[in-house]
Structure formats: C-alpha cells, structure tokens
Amino acid sequence: MSGNFNITRAARAIVRVTDLNAARDFYVNGLGFIETESDDTFIYLRGLEERGHHSYVLKKADQPGVEVISYKVTTEEDLDNLADKLMEKGMQPKWFEKGSQRALDRSFRVQDVSGIPVEFFCTMDTVERMLQRYDQYKGSKMQRIDHFNCMVPDVEKAYDFYIKELGYACSEYTATKDEDIWAAWLHRKPTVHDVAFMNGKGPRLHHVGFWLNDPMSIIDTCDVLASLGYGDNIERGPGRHGLSNAFFLYLRDPDGNRVELYTGDYFTGDSDFEPIRWDLDDPQRATFWGHKAPDSWFNEAMEFVDSNTGERITVEDAKLDQRKPNFIV
Ligand code: DHY
Structure with a gap:
C-alpha cells in the first residue's frame, strides 16, 4: 500500500x-x-x-x-x-x-x-488460463508481461515521482561517478521491476519486457525466429544482464517495436531490501559476460503518441551526458 x-x-x-x-x-x-x-x-x-x-x-x-x-x-x-x-x-x-x-x-x-x-x-475481463495447455505451447512459449523500460531526459525526476508519490521501490540503479542516477529499476510487484527509466532522449518507450520460463525458451526463440526468416529481428543477446541477473533477448518486430524476452530475476519484496548500485562504467552491468550492446539498442526507441490528438509526444534531449554506458573510454 x-x-x-x-x-x-x-x-x-x-x-x-x-x-x-x-x-x-x-x-x-x-x-x-x-x-x-x-x-x-x-x-x-x-x-x-x-x-x-x-x-x-x-x-x-x-x-x-x-x-x-x-x-x-x-x-x-x-x-x-x-x-x-x-x-x-x-x-x-x-x-x-x-x-x-x-x-x-x-x-x-x-x-x-x-x-x-x-x-x-483495476478490472479486465478474464479468459482461460493456458498455463497447462502444453499442446498450445509454441515459439517462445510466451508466459506473461513483466515490465516497461522507458528512456527519459531526467531520470531523477521520474525516480522521485514514482518512489515518493506512487510508492514504487528501487531494486537496482546505475550511477555516474558524481552519483547522478543514470538509470533506475523500480517495482511494485516483488521482482526487479515494473518500470525502468534510462537516461536518454525522451520520453520514449525502449521496450516492453515479457517473462519466459527459462533460458532454454529464449534460445529456442532464436532457433524458431531464424527458421521463420526473422533472424534479422534479433537485436541483442541472448545474454545475462549483470543488473537484474536476468537472462535476456531483445527483438524488433516488423515495425521496429522492441520487446525483451526476460527470465531469471529475483525476489525484492523484503522491507529491508537495499537497492543495488552499479557504476555506469562497469562492463558487467549491462551484460554480465562483458559483451557490448549494438548502437541501435542505445539510440533507437519507440515514440509515444497522444491518443487524444494523434500527435507524437514531444521528445527532449537527455539531461545527463548521452555517452554510452559500459564501453566508454
Ligand atoms: C539492463 C537492461 C534491461 C534489463 C535489465 C538490465 C541493463 C542494460 O542492458 O543496460 O532492459 O531488463
């Protein structure tokens, strides 16, 4: 509450x-x-x-x-x-x-x-839960929505609002040497996040994250997508995030919308949980194995549209330095 x-x-x-x-x-x-x-x-x-x-x-x-x-x-x-x-x-x-x-x-x-x-x-119509309809499992064996990741020009402003006004808690964050918050992972359900805010031109939606059962489902997804001719839609991964510990894969749909397939983060529900700090320059933060993310992952994101007017919501440049984390000089 x-x-x-x-x-x-x-x-x-x-x-x-x-x-x-x-x-x-x-x-x-x-x-x-x-x-x-x-x-x-x-x-x-x-x-x-x-x-x-x-x-x-x-x-x-x-x-x-x-x-x-x-x-x-x-x-x-x-x-x-x-x-x-x-x-x-x-x-x-x-x-x-x-x-x-x-x-x-x-x-x-x-x-x-x-x-x-x-x-x-609060209320959405309910339908049949297919969890044990194993006959219907195919592709990634998609399980459930997990989180949103947004690029915003001022992460501290978003952080303050979601924590102080909406009651979110921070699980992990990335800070610069000057202790500016570069990115923050915030949750209501007791996992690493319901929403993450990353420093960048925004507001833009970087991706929607979906939960899969295990890393093998993520690897199977790569095989299935390649067989269907979607090899080029695999943007980053599979890999293991340092931050969040999740096993991940980033995909672009035929319009370029980005989704993350995600599994293997951890419980964050204790009242004495202490947020985990990562240094922006730590090469294991983004990918635990040290791999670099492609430029598109840092630069490209989905713009929001005002559903009343149909206009694109104005995007501003990032407040902090826009340099890429983790493989900087
Ligand atoms: C990171 C990004 C995510 C996530 C967990 C950690 C860090 C990164 O790759 O820079 O989208 O879910």
Whole structure:
C-alpha cells in the first residue's frame, strides 16, 4: 500500500503497427502469444499464464508508435484515490468508461512527470488460463508481461515521482561517478521491476519486457525466429544482464517495436531490501559476460503518441551526458 492506493503491477501496452498480419505472424507464430481476439484494427494478445484478456495490444496505424502503458491497481477504490492524488499534483486524469475499451472496466490515462502516457485500471475481463495447455505451447512459449523500460531526459525526476508519490521501490540503479542516477529499476510487484527509466532522449518507450520460463525458451526463440526468416529481428543477446541477473533477448518486430524476452530475476519484496548500485562504467552491468550492446539498442526507441490528438509526444534531449554506458573510454 502506498498512501491510500495500491498499484499491483505492469499490465498492458498498446503499440501501433502498420501491418496487422505481419505483426500477427511475428508475435503469434514466432513468440507464441495467444491471440485472444482481433478485428480490423486490433489484435489482443496474452501469454500462456495470463488470465486477463490481454497484456499487449497491436493497433493498426499508418506509423508505429506507442499509445499507452498501463498498470493494474488492486481495488476500484484505489483507482479513485490515485486519480485524486494525481489531480492534487496538478495532473489531469482522463477517464474512460467501462466498455469504451475492449475487455476493460473503467480506467484513466494521464501524462506522468516525464510526459509518458500511463493508464491505470483495476478490472479486465478474464479468459482461460493456458498455463497447462502444453499442446498450445509454441515459439517462445510466451508466459506473461513483466515490465516497461522507458528512456527519459531526467531520470531523477521520474525516480522521485514514482518512489515518493506512487510508492514504487528501487531494486537496482546505475550511477555516474558524481552519483547522478543514470538509470533506475523500480517495482511494485516483488521482482526487479515494473518500470525502468534510462537516461536518454525522451520520453520514449525502449521496450516492453515479457517473462519466459527459462533460458532454454529464449534460445529456442532464436532457433524458431531464424527458421521463420526473422533472424534479422534479433537485436541483442541472448545474454545475462549483470543488473537484474536476468537472462535476456531483445527483438524488433516488423515495425521496429522492441520487446525483451526476460527470465531469471529475483525476489525484492523484503522491507529491508537495499537497492543495488552499479557504476555506469562497469562492463558487467549491462551484460554480465562483458559483451557490448549494438548502437541501435542505445539510440533507437519507440515514440509515444497522444491518443487524444494523434500527435507524437514531444521528445527532449537527455539531461545527463548521452555517452554510452559500459564501453566508454
Ligand atoms: C539492463 C537492461 C534491461 C534489463 C535489465 C538490465 C541493463 C542494460 O542492458 O543496460 O532492459 O531488463
């Protein structure tokens, strides 16, 4: 509980794609998402473990971009209390009534301190949990949504807001020699993160992270993607992060939207947990084995779109030095 509301976890993202069938082939045949439902504009996807109607929405559009990232709160009352709190802070939550979005009860959206369009809801329709439908396992054997990673120009501003106002806790962070926070991993559920903020041009969504059962599922994904002709969509990894300890793989979908396949982080729920500090220049921070990430991983990210106006949300340059961490002079 944080004040009089409780945010449970990262819950869904709405991502724009230019070709629904191309996106479906990548996400359903390649990654093994379950397609709960679709129409001419939307494909609603979920992992095998998820009983919510969807955790990832593909929306047909002329250009790629991200409409919103969403968090689930614990009770309907939490939703009202959180909206009140954000209004006290001078923000303007915009409510969406039950039925106005597929499978969602009421929700609200607001731009956070970094300008990121975030949404909060409590109730989503439930569907069959496919965890033990092993006959349906294919591709990555996709299990569930895990986190968002956002690039923002001012990480400390985002950090302060999520920790002090929204009740998130920090599991790990990267600091410069001057103790400026370069990146921070923040959670509500007791894992390494529900959201990470990295220093960079923003706000932009760097990736949505999805949980798989084990490293072998990640290696199988590479084989399956290569067999389907998606070898070039593998951007970084497989590897082991130093920060978070997770085994990872970064992929770009046919529109360039980035997802991380992620497994093997750890429990962070003790009240005396102490955040782990990494030096920006530590070569094992990003990849424990010391491998370098490609330039595209640092430079490219998804822009947010204002769903009211259809305009792209203005992006600002990073406040801190934009040099690449971990393989600097
Ligand atoms: C890192 C990035 C992530 C993550 C954990 C750790 C660090 C890095 O690669 O720079 O996306 O989930």
